[in-house]
Amino acid sequence: MYRVGEVVRTAQGLAVVRSPDAEHAEIGTEVLDDELTDVGRVVDVFGPVEQPYLAVTPEADVHLPGLVGRVLYAR
Numbered sequence: 122m123y124r125v126g127e128v129v130r131t132a133q134g135l136a137v138v139r140s141p142d143a144e145h146a147e148i149g150t151e152v153l154d155d156e157l158t159d160v161g162r163v164v165d166v167f168g169p170v171e172q173p174y175l176a177v178t179p180e181a182d183v184h185l186p187g188l189v190g191r192v193l194y195a196r
Contacts, residue, residue, distance in 0.1 A: 125152050125163075125195050126175060128188040136161065136188050138175040145173050152177055152193045160193055 125146045126138040138152075146152065150163045160183055165176035177193070179185055 122153075122194050122196055125150070125193045127192050128177075128190065129174075130189060131185045134178070134185070135164070136177040136179060136185060136193075138177055138193055140173050140175060143171055143173075146175060146195050150195045152195050154188075154191060154193060160188065 126140040128136045129139045130137045145166060146163050148163050152160050154160050159180055161177045161179040163175050164178045166173050168174040
């Protein structure tokens with residue numbers, strides 16, 4: 122498992138995740154929370170190359186506002 126980044130906000134039904142460095146999860150990567158619960162899937166990468174943002178579309182049962190400030194991971 123590796124760290125994908127921290128959820129910094131929600132926008133238009135997506136979780137916006139700040140990657141810790143230039144190495145980031147690819148589009149289509151499934152992301153998990155610290156309890157290994159499926160959170161969603163990366164659908165876009167945008168922003169600066171050094172620390173890009175990732176847009177994550179959530180699973181149907183995920184409460185988006187509850188993700189803000191949490192760290193997400195990928196396998």
